[in-house]
Amino acid sequence: MEKVIEIQHLSKSFGTHEVLKDIDFSVQKGEVVCVIGSSGSGKSTLLRCINLLEKPSGGKIIYNGENILDDRHDIHAYRTKLGMVFQQFNLFNNHNVLNNCVVGQVKVMKRRKEEAEKVAIKYLNVVGMDQYVNAKAQQLSGGQKQRVAIARALSMEPDVMLFDEPTSALDPEMVGEVLKVMKDLAKSGLTMLIVTHEMEFAKEVADRVVFMDKGVIVEEGPPEQIFNQPQKERTREFLKRTL
Ligand code: ADP
């Protein structure tokens, strides 16, 4: 199996607060990994370290056989290979849907506008938002905004998609449409690392579930193991509280 990203001994502190402690883990090509755990356990910080929105305090992030935390590494090229979807969408609200999916391609990937538009429409179609190319982002519902945000990330054709609680900011009636899109993407073979509170989704879609608590990976394994036969007391306690 080919590893897309491998993390070794990753640590992150904010001042004296050690938020990630000696994290080892990897994502294989085509794999869907769901990260679960209580609020404050370090899930977002882990994703933010992986895409270098936060600078790790120690450890290695291996991508294409190289430690991208080495000073001489081209961080810019690495970051374009990671698609990120946030809880709060982060769209340009006064731009239309198409432009939201084009800007990054033109600015970062140096694609021509016409080509970028073609690619954007392809992925807006994948998320079922191609009918809305001319709508302003601010006119959309939360679920529609998040689907556009997913199309925007896909338009960069990343090696792996990172999702940080993509449905947590949505009204309950809109959660389903976003999870449906993510399920379809998972089936299509996309490599995905997803922080989520949606346990039913994780059960159904994940190849592997990672349970984090207080900055460490307590347990990881196939969903059947984590949800039906957790090996660790901390995992059992967490699941008792959430399920
Ligand atoms: P989760 O996503 O699992 O809820 P986070 O990664 O957001 O957890 O946060 C883990 C811990 O790190 C929390 O205690 C949080 O307060 C702290 N933390 C996160 N970001 C920062 C920051 N920029 N500065 C200081 N502390 C932070």
Ligand code: MG
């Ligand atoms: Mg978080």
